[in-house]
Amino acid sequence: MNLRGRKKGANGQESRALLLKIAADEFAHHGFHGTKISSIVKKAQLTQPTFYLYFESKEAIYQELVDLFHEKLSFLTKKSRLEEGLDSHSLPIQIKHGLANILTFFMENQSLTRIGFFISPQSEVIKKQMAKQIEENLLSEVEKGYFNPNIDMSMVSEGLIGVIERLTLTKLFQGEKEPEALAREIVFLFLYGMNVPREC
Amino acid sequence: MNLRGRKKGANGQESRALLLKIAADEFAHHGFHGTKISSIVKKAQLTQPTFYLYFESKEAIYQELVDLFHEKLSFLTKKSRLEEGLDSHSLPIQIKHGLANILTFFMENQSLTRIGFFISPQSEVIKKQMAKQIEENLLSEVEKGYFNPNIDMSMVSEGLIGVIERLTLTKLFQGEKEPEALAREIVFLFLYGMNVPREC
Amino acid sequence: MNLRGRKKGANGQESRALLLKIAADEFAHHGFHGTKISSIVKKAQLTQPTFYLYFESKEAIYQELVDLFHEKLSFLTKKSRLEEGLDSHSLPIQIKHGLANILTFFMENQSLTRIGFFISPQSEVIKKQMAKQIEENLLSEVEKGYFNPNIDMSMVSEGLIGVIERLTLTKLFQGEKEPEALAREIVFLFLYGMNVPREC
C-alpha cells in the first residue's frame, strides 16, 4: 500500500463515503447555506477539487443525502405495511412495531434525519408522502371496523407526523426516550388520548 | 408637488413598516440566506441605504421579526392561561379557545409564523417555552383530577406542539381548516384519541 | 428669541463656528477618512443638510481648517522675522521668541495643528515653506557673520522643523513642557549641540 501522501492510494470510494458522511454532519448542524464545501473537505483532509471529483455540486451531494434518507424511510414505511397481518399480533402492536423501526432508523442516522426530515425543502414532500401512506393504512383499518369512521384520518395522519417530528427532536435525539418506548407512547396517545389508564 | 423622486418626503415610519412587512414575506419564502436585502428594497421601491436607515443589519431585521412573533405568541399563551377558570366553561372548551386564538394569530400572520415557528433557529427555544407552559397547565389539571396522573405530560405537551406545527402547515396555511375547527379537532384528538365518537 | 426647536433661531454663524470646531477635533483624532459628517453634525446637535448649508463638502471644511492653520502659522513666521532687529536683543533670544510664539499657537490650537501640521497632505507644503523661511533667516545671519558658512542651512532648517514636529507631539501636547521652555531648549540644542554647558 502506498502511504506517501497520506491520502494517496486511498480507495476512491472511501474518500467519497467520507465526504458524504462529513457533509451529512455539516448540513445537519449548519444547514445548507451555513455549510461550506471548504469546511467539508478540510474535515476530510482533502481538497476542494477532490470534492468535485465525486460530486457534481453542493446541491448534488445534498440531494444525494436527502435521497438516501427518503429511500430508507420509504422502505421502512412500506415494510411496516407489508408486515401487517403476517402474524396474529393485534393492530396496535403492529403499528407500534413499524413506528419503532422508523424511530430506530432516525436514531441511528441523526444527521441524515435532520437533513431529510427537518432541514431540506423536500422534507415537506417526504412527510406528505409518509402521511398519505399512514392515512391509507388507517382508512383500511376503518373499513375493517377497527376505527371510528367519523374521524378525519387525514388530520390524524398529519398529526401523527407532527408528533413524530417533534418527539424525535425533543425526546429521541435528546436521549430521553428509546425508539421502542417512544413508539409505544405515541401509539397509546393516538389510540386513547389522555383519558385512558396507561397500564394497558 | 414634485413626484419625480417619488419617495422623497414620505413618512419614515411607513417606509420602515413596509420594509418589515416585505422582509417577513421574503424570509418566510426564501429563508434567511436566500433573502437578499436588494430584493427587499426593490419590492419596497426603495434603495439599499434606506434599508440601513431603519435597520442595523440583515440579522437585526430578522431578529426583530422573530421577536415580534415570540412576543405575540407568549402573550397569547399567557392570556390563554389567565382566562381559564374565569367562567364556568368546561376545560376542553377553554383549551380549545386558547388554541383557536393562537391558530388565528398564526393564520393572520403566516409569514411571521413561518419565520418564528419554523425557520429561525430560535424557533426551538420558542416551542420549548410554549411546551413548558402547556405542560404546566396540564399538570395543574392533573392535580385537580381532570387527567390521568400516569400520563407523561411532557410527552403530551411536546406532542401537542408537534401536532400544532404540522397541522398549521398542512391544514391551516393550506386553507383546508379554519382556526376554530382545527383547534376543536386537535383538542378532541388529544383528549380521546381515535376511539371516541366524534359527535360530542 | 424663538426657542421652540432648540436650534431654531440660533445664529447661523454660531452653528457654522460650532461645526468648524467640532470638525477640527474629529479630524484631529480620526483623520480625514476616519471622520464622518454624520458624527460631526451629531455632536453639534444638528443635521446633515445643515452641514451643507455652511460648507460645500467634507473636503471644503477640511481645507478651511488647513487654511486657517496655514495663515496663522505664516503670520507668526513672518512676524517673527519682522521683529528681528527691532530691539537690541541678541540673536538667540530673538529666535527663541519667535519659536515660542509658534509653539504657543500650536499649544492653544492642538486640533488645528494636528490637522495642518501632521495629518493633511498639505502639511508637507506648509512645512516646506516654513523651512524655507527659516533657511533664509539663517542665511542672512550667516552673511552677517553669526554662523559658520560651511553649514548646510537647508539641512539645519529642515532638521529644525523635524525637531519642532516631534517635540510638539511628544512634549508640548503631552503637557511635559511649556512653549517658552521648549523653545529655549530647542534653540540651545541647535546652537550648541550636546557639548556645551546648559547654564548659559
Next chain:
Amino acid sequence: MNLRGRKKGANGQESRALLLKIAADEFAHHGFHGTKISSIVKKAQLTQPTFYLYFESKEAIYQELVDLFHEKLSFLTKKSRLEEGLDSHSLPIQIKHGLANILTFFMENQSLTRIGFFISPQSEVIKKQMAKQIEENLLSEVEKGYFNPNIDMSMVSEGLIGVIERLTLTKLFQGEKEPEALAREIVFLFLYGMNVPREC
C-alpha cells in the same frame, strides 16, 4: 502549455510576495483608506478572491507591513547598540554608523518606511520605542563622561527622531543625500550644533 489563464499554476508564494509589495506601494502613496484591494490585485494581475487566499483582510496585510518594518527597525537599532564598543572606533563614528544603517534600510524600503514610520497609527509607538533606546544609549554615554549630564536626553533623543523623520522625507527620499552623508551630518549637528567648523 496553456497560457490563457495566465496565472494558473503560478507559485503561490510569489503571488503573495507580489501582493505584499504592491500593497506596500499603494498604502505608501494613498494611505490606508485611500488604498483599494481592487487596485492592489489589478496591479498584480490577480483577482480579489486571490487576495483573500493570502491575507485575512485589508487590515491584516497592512499590519503585516507595519510589523515587517517594525521588526527590521528594531533589529537595526539593537544591532547598532551591540556593535558599540566592539572596536576602538570613537563614539561619534559608532553612532553615525548605526544611523547610516537605519537610513540605508529606509532608503531601500521607502514604501515600508512611509507606512511604518509615517502613515500608520502604530508609527507613534515605533518611534517612541526607538527614542527610548536612543535615550538609554545616550544616558550610558553620559555615565561614561562623554556627554554633559545637564542635558535632558529625552529631549535630545526625541529631537533626533524628529530630525531623522524630517530629513528622511526631505533629503533621503528626494535623493538629495546618501544615507552615509546624511547620517554624518545629523550626528555633527547634534554633537556640536551650528557653531563648530564643519571640516572635522
Next chain:
DNA sequence: GATGAATGAGGATTCATTCAT
C-alpha cells in the same frame, strides 16, 4: 435657519467552482 427622508456610487468580503499539473 433647519430637517426628515432618501440615494448614487462604491468597497470589503465570501463561496462554489475550475484549470493545469
Next chain:
DNA sequence: CATGAATGAATCCTCATTCAT
C-alpha cells in the same frame, strides 16, 4: 487519486450628498 492556485459572481454595508418642506 489528488491538489495548488485562481476566479466569477455575488452580497452586505457605508458614506457623502441632496431634495422637498
